[in-house]
Each structure stands twice: as C-alpha cells, then as structure tokens.
Amino acid sequence: MTAASAVRTRCPDGLVVAIRDATAQHADWQQTAALVAEQLRAHLPGPEILTRAERAGDPDSYVCHLLHTEPDGSFSVCALVWRPGQLTPIHDHVTWCVFGVLQGAEYEELYALRDGGACLEGVGSSVNEVGEVGGFAPPGDIHRVRNCGDGVAISLHVYGADITRLGSSVRRIYDLPVLAPSAS
Numbered sequence: 001m002t003a004a005s006a007v008r009t010r011c012p013d014g015l016v017v018a019i020r021d022a023t024a025q026h027a028d029w030q031q032t033a034a035l036v037a038e039q040l041r042a043h044l045p046g047p048e049i050l051t052r053a054e055r056a057g058d059p060d061s062y063v064c065h066l067l068h069t070e071p072d073g074s075f076s077v078c079a080l081v082w083r084p085g086q087l088t089p090i091h092d093h094v095t096w097c098v099f100g101v102l103q104g105a106e107y108e109e110l111y112a113l114r115d116g117g118a119c120l121e122g123v124g125s126s127v128n129e130v131g132e133v134g135g136f137a138p139p140g141d142i143h144r145v146r147n148c149g150d151g152v153a154i155s156l157h158v159y160g161a162d163i164t165r166l167g168s169s170v171r172r173i174y175d176l177p178v179l180a181p182s183a184s
Ligand SMILES: [Fe+2]
Pocket: 091, 092, 093, 143
C-alpha cells in the first residue's frame, strides 16, 4: 500500500482542489488562512458530509472525524461534532486553522497570556452560526470553543498540517488561572 492510498478522503473533490490551490500559493500563515477561508466559504458542504451516526455525536466528548489528509502533508480536513455544552480546553495551534459551521452554532472565547505567562485574560468572544467561516493563525490564537446551542453542532476544520502525523493541531493546552473581567 502506498502512502497516498492510505490517505482517507471523504471531502468533495471541489473543496480539496480549492484548498490545494489556496495553499499552493505559499503565502504566509495569516494570508493562507484567509485564502483557504475564502475557498471553504465557496465550497462549504452540508452536515451530510458525515454519516447519521457520526452526526449524533458522543455523550462523553466532542468528536473529531478526519475527512482528508493531503498526500504531501500540507493540510488536513476534519469535522467536529459537539453535543450541547461540549467544549475544548483552552489551547493554541501548531499551524493556521480555518473553520466553517455546518450545523448549529459555536461559541469561541479568545485569551491572551498575562503576568509573564502565569495567567490568562479573556480578550474577546464570538458566536459563529451555521454558514459562517473564519480563519486564524498563530500567534495570538489561544482560544476555547464550545457548543452553546440546544442541539448538536458540527463544524469543518482545515489545518495546515498532517494531523495524522502530529496527532492533533493543538500546540499547547493552557491550564492556567483566568483573570476575572475588570469592571468598567
Ligand atoms: Fe482550536
């Protein structure tokens, strides 16, 4: 079996080709995230990209389904399935990331290190509804994502790395105190 034949591909061809073309521009991470986001917006699939069983989620944790790994390792595509209230730890990433919401809504909180890295401060939040696409790249990408809705949320994530090789897109999990918001 060749390495290429071992690659799982469950993404529509049009989406894979569009992401490939965007990454082939070899822009910097911020620009690549913007270029890939533009393509994901134009090719965003529906939640039916997953099976009915996958769309049900898991009672223990959100689930990541790998849909595509580019043979040269330049990007991976995953679908994340979140039951209500499920959330990530606070983390950042090894590379650029682009996401699109296929079902439900995701609540994202952004953080920044304070006191020389001893604690975190919340620096922003947003709700991303179905159909919304966004992208970001390190540094300044410390965040936590949760399903803030009443039903299952599903989102597609594109990472600029072979996450089967790395194991994950996460660079670091931040188990640090979070400063209380200052009164204004
Ligand atoms: Fe993340």
